[in-house]
Amino acid sequence: MRRNFKSKSKTRVGKKGLNELRKAYEELDRTARTLIRTDYLLHRANERFDQQISQLHALHRIGSSINSTFDLELILSGISESMTKDLDFEKSGIVFLEKNSQRPLQSAYTGFSSAEYRLFLDSYKDLLLPALQQEEVYLQTAAYAPAEWGRLLNTLSVSSLLLLPMRIKTRLIGFIVGARPHVTLRLSDSERRFFAMYATQASTAIENARLYEALGQANLTLEEKVQERTKNLVEANERLRDLDQVKSNFISLVSHELRTPLTAIKGFIVTLFHYDKEIPDDKRRVYLGVLNEETDRLTRLINELLDISRIESGRMEFQWSLVSVSDIVQRVFNTLSVKASSVKLERDFPDDFPGIVADPDKLEQVLVNLVGNALRYSPPTGTITVSGRKHEGGVIVEVKDEGPGIAFSEQEKVFDKFYRLDNETNRKNPGTGLGLPICRALINLHGGKIWVESEMNQGCHFIFTLPLNLDKQSIKDDDNRQEAVL
Amino acid sequence: MSLEMGIGVSSQADVYAAGQEAAEQVVSHLASRRPDLVMVFSSIRFADLRMLRAIRSVTGAAPLLGCTDAGGIITSGPRRRSVTVIGFICKGGSFVTGVEKHLSGNPRAAGERLTESLLGQATQPPRGLFVFPDGLSVSGSNILSGIERRLGPDVLLAGGTAADDLYFQKTFQFFNDEILTDSMPGVVFCGNIKIGIGSRHGWVPVGRPRRVTRSSGHIVYQLDRRPAVSIYEDFLGLKRNELMEDTLASMTLTYPLGTEMQGHSEYLLRDAIRVGRAGSLICTGDVLEGSEVRLMIGGYESALEAAQQAACDALEQLGGERLKGALVFCSVARQKMLGSEFQGEIDVIRDALGGSGVRLGGFYTYGELATAKQGRGKSRRSASLFQNESVVVAALG
Numbered sequence: 001m002r003r004n005f006k007s008k009s010k011t012r013v014g015k016k017g018l019n020e021l022r023k024a025y026e027e028l029d030r031t032a033r034t035l036i037r038t039d040y041l042l043h044r045a046n047e048r049f050d051q052q053i054s055q056l057h058a059l060h061r062i063g064s065s066i067n068s069t070f071d072l073e074l075i076l077s078g079i080s081e082s083m084t085k086d087l088d089f090e091k092s093g094i095v096f097l098e099k100n101s102q103r104p105l106q107s108a109y110t111g112f113s114s115a116e117y118r119l120f121l122d123s124y125k126d127l128l129l130p131a132l133q134q135e136e137v138y139l140q141t142a143a144y145a146p147a148e149w150g151r152l153l154n155t156l157s158v159s160s161l162l163l164l165p166m167r168i169k170t171r172l173i174g175f176i177v178g179a180r181p182h183v184t185l186r187l188s189d190s191e192r193r194f195f196a197m198y199a200t201q202a203s204t205a206i207e208n209a210r211l212y213e214a215l216g217q218a219n220l221t222l223e224e225k226v227q228e229r230t231k232n233l234v235e236a237n238e239r240l241r242d243l244d245q246v247k248s249n250f251i252s253l254v255s256h257e258l259r260t261p262l263t264a265i266k267g268f269i270v271t272l273f274h275y276d277k278e279i280p281d282d283k284r285r286v287y288l289g290v291l292n293e294e295t296d297r298l299t300r301l302i303n304e305l306l307d308i309s310r311i312e313s314g315r316m317e318f319q320w321s322l323v324s325v326s327d328i329v330q331r332v333f334n335t336l337s338v339k340a341s342s343v344k345l346e347r348d349f350p351d352d353f354p355g356i357v358a359d360p361d362k363l364e365q366v367l368v369n370l371v372g373n374a375l376r377y378s379p380p381t382g383t384i385t386v387s388g389r390k391h392e393g394g395v396i397v398e399v400k401d402e403g404p405g406i407a408f409s410e411q412e413k414v415f416d417k418f419y420r421l422d423n424e425t426n427r428k429n430p431g432t433g434l435g436l437p438i439c440r441a442l443i444n445l446h447g448g449k450i451w452v453e454s455e456m457n458q459g460c461h462f463i464f465t466l467p468l469n470l471d472k473q474s475i476k477d478d479d480n481r482q483e484a485v486l
Numbered sequence: 487m488s489l490e491m492g493i494g495v496s497s498q499a500d501v502y503a504a505g506q507e508a509a510e511q512v513v514s515h516l517a518s519r520r521p522d523l524v525m526v527f528s529s530i531r532f533a534d535l536r537m538l539r540a541i542r543s544v545t546g547a548a549p550l551l552g553c554t555d556a557g558g559i560i561t562s563g564p565r566r567r568s569v570t571v572i573g574f575i576c577k578g579g580s581f582v583t584g585v586e587k588h589l590s591g592n593p594r595a596a597g598e599r600l601t602e603s604l605l606g607q608a609t610q611p612p613r614g615l616f617v618f619p620d621g622l623s624v625s626g627s628n629i630l631s632g633i634e635r636r637l638g639p640d641v642l643l644a645g646g647t648a649a650d651d652l653y654f655q656k657t658f659q660f661f662n663d664e665i666l667t668d669s670m671p672g673v674v675f676c677g678n679i680k681i682g683i684g685s686r687h688g689w690v691p692v693g694r695p696r697r698v699t700r701s702s703g704h705i706v707y708q709l710d711r712r713p714a715v716s717i718y719e720d721f722l723g724l725k726r727n728e729l730m731e732d733t734l735a736s737m738t739l740t741y742p743l744g745t746e747m748q749g750h751s752e753y754l755l756r757d758a759i760r761v762g763r764a765g766s767l768i769c770t771g772d773v774l775e776g777s778e779v780r781l782m783i784g785g786y787e788s789a790l791e792a793a794q795q796a797a798c799d800a801l802e803q804l805g806g807e808r809l810k811g812a813l814v815f816c817s818v819a820r821q822k823m824l825g826s827e828f829q830g831e832i833d834v835i836r837d838a839l840g841g842s843g844v845r846l847g848g849f850y851t852y853g854e855l856a857t858a859k860q861g862r863g864k865s866r867r868s869a870s871l872f873q874n875e876s877v878v879v880a881a882l883g
Binding site for chain 2: 025026028029032033035036037039040043046047050053080081084085088089090110111159181182183
């Protein structure tokens with residue numbers, strides 16, 4: 001070719017030939033231009049293609065990474081790291097907003113220092129939120145940014161900042177931020193589409209995690225509720241079983257207690273009815289005496305049942321007045337003197353023993369019960385002492401006997417309803433097991449306490465306290481607690 | 487076992503963790519020994535003091551130099567958005583490092599000062615100088631001419647200018663604990679080290695030549711008495727405002743201006759990175775007024791062939807010395823031109839150097855500096871060039 005060219009040049013190229021040569025040369029240049037232009041366009045297309053592949057790859061990576069967990073913290077840090085690793089942002093972050101207040105709630109960031117990130121979030125209300133409400137993909141670049149954005153970019157030591165709002169339907173649930181130290185003047189349509197898809201991917205993952213968490217929480221609450229209800233049911237069931245047992249005991253006891261005097265009464269009445277004329281007077285008196293005792297026993301039993309019923313239903317009424325405990329004790333002694341027979345009844349109250357506000361009948365009922373019990377267990381020549389003394393804004397009253405005493409393990413049980421000590425005396429003297437529970441309820445309703453101290457074969461000390469000035473409000477409150485005190 | 491080379495890379499999101507991970511890989515490569523010299527090339531995202539601190543927490547006080555890049559190169563291939571750490575240990579050899587700051591003040595003088603200072607400090611015969619100057623603030627040709635004045639005939643040159651992930655805005659250089667810009671760190675390999683350098687691009691001219699009717703240093707004002715930018719308007723079919731709006735380099739990177747060089751089989755290439763006033767072109771290196779330039783185009787096959795040839799040239803210069811590793815400084819234009827196939831180029835280089843056992847480390851640059859062989863036979867001599875679109879392979883033995 002070179003040789004041909006040389007030979008041509010040797011043979012004096014004419015003007016026409018030179019023009020043709022120049023024309024061919026220009027044509028060659030035009031062909032080169034077409035070649036370069038095509039090559040350029042192909043490269044551009046190829047670059048766009050590569051960019052889209054890498055964007056899809058980034059989307060896929062972020063998708064598979066954040067959708068493999070429901071842990072919101074992991075998702076947030078995964079997105080923030082992906083912005084840096086896959087999308088080339090030097091600094092990035094993601095913020096999840098509180099549902100109602102729309103304030104930043106949870107966040108993760110990469111590349112920012114903690115101080116920078118704090119300053120960035122400080123601008124949320126004034127700068128970020130209005131921007132997030134404006135566009136799907138919001139870009140600010142140092143050279144063109146308004147003053148306040150310029151200051152923020154400067155503070156963060158970046159030249160461009162991208163904000164991607166995350167929405168579920170129309171509600172803003174958070175946003176992603178990416179910042180670069182280099183100027184990004186504008187984003188192409190495909191870049192905008194990509195970032196919008198990226199934000200959608202992120203918001204879906206976050207919403208899923210949030211729903212999962214809510215579901216988990218609901219499940220947990222449900223499970224807790226089921227457990228609580230089951231526990232309540234078990235407890236209620238146990239209470240019912242106990243109550244059923246108590247009721248059965250009560251019925252059996254009450255039937256027995258009612259039947260025993262009734263049988264006696266019926267027997268003596270039948271005898272008197274059929275053999276009235278044949279029964280001598282002295283026997284008749286004995287029979288009538290028995291009838292009287294058994295009727296008393298029935299009355300007492302019914303009264304006690306009524307008392308318990310009133311106390312439990314809160315219908316027990318009190319007549320408060322200033323009373324002398326010593327006088328009441330004396331009345332009780334008088335009432336029980338016959339029954340006491342050879343047992344000595346002693347009263348020991350100091351002269352300055354104060355009067356107290358109480359219901360005298362209820363207090364008498366308590367003391368009759370305590371002294372009556374003491375009499376039941378006292379040896380024939382024993383002594384029962386009822387003493388009183390002042391104590392811390394109230395009084396203490398003590399009923400002491402010389403009976404066999406109560407074992408320590410039984411000392412609290414004797415105040416349980418229908419509980420009776422298993423001993424010879426009780427077997428001979430049937431009772432309801434309601435006396436001491438009624439005593440405790442009445443003393444409690446007076447604002448006091450009752451307990452027993454005893455050692456085997458050393459007698460019993462039933463002790464109760466009473467306040468000097470009973471607070472009426474506390475009585476009302478106590479009324480409401482009657483069930484509890486019983 | 488005079489020279490040993492360890493490579494590490496990481497793309498972790500956290501810059502400290504990334505630096506630490508890459509440095510730990512280097513130490514592990516070097517059989518748990520700390521390196522005597524550390525080179526660091528990273529994406530601009532990692533240009534953070536924490537990254538350097540992390541690396542030095544692992545490598546200790548060994549001198550460190552490097553720069554930001556447009557992609558790292560390791561044995562297995564290119565790595566975008568990462569930090570690449572290369573560690574060297576040399577028994578019977580030594581390394582002298584230094585840095586020149588404020589390059590743009592007088593790049594030629596800076597090149598001269600750095601070369602003089604490094605060679606002056608060498609206690610063993612210097613073998614090769616590696617430099618990583620800012621690729622945007624100055625003309626690479628000016629730096630090179632300064633270096634050449636002090637380099638001497640027996641010392642080879644290789645290096646690449648710092649890049650910034652194709653943003654063409656600001657690059658950074660690393661030197662020990664510092665992150666700098668407008669600077670040039672450098673190192674001289676001395677003593678018992680053999681170096682071979684190959685450099686090629688494989689670009690070919692298209693269209694008729696244009697005369698450089700007015701230029702000054704790296705600014706070309708006119709071609710054929712028309713504003714220089716018109717060459718791209720003509721060839722790419724783009725309007726001037728389109729060329730000015732975007733970074734010119736992002737569009738023209740694979741179509742540099744080429745000047746024929748006497749005694750060289752390949753053209754001297756210059757990337758135009760910005761459009762200046764009155765349609766001038768600001769290039770990465772000098773373009774002589776009065777010379778003829780042609781638009782150049784790269785092709786997949788010729789580019790890979792050039793890469794292979796550069797590797798073979800470098801290997802040949804080792805003169806039978808066993809290869810311990812190679813540094814590769816590759817133009818980002820090659821990455822752009824080869825597109826998704828850019829991995830193939832590193833494969834070709836690795837294969838030419840001996841296959842998978844070879845250790846490679848380097849980065850994608852905005853400009854390459856290398857000693858090139860000129861002429862043939864007896865008249866063959868070495869001269870250094872500042873090139874674009876080329877790949878520089880420095881084989882270390």
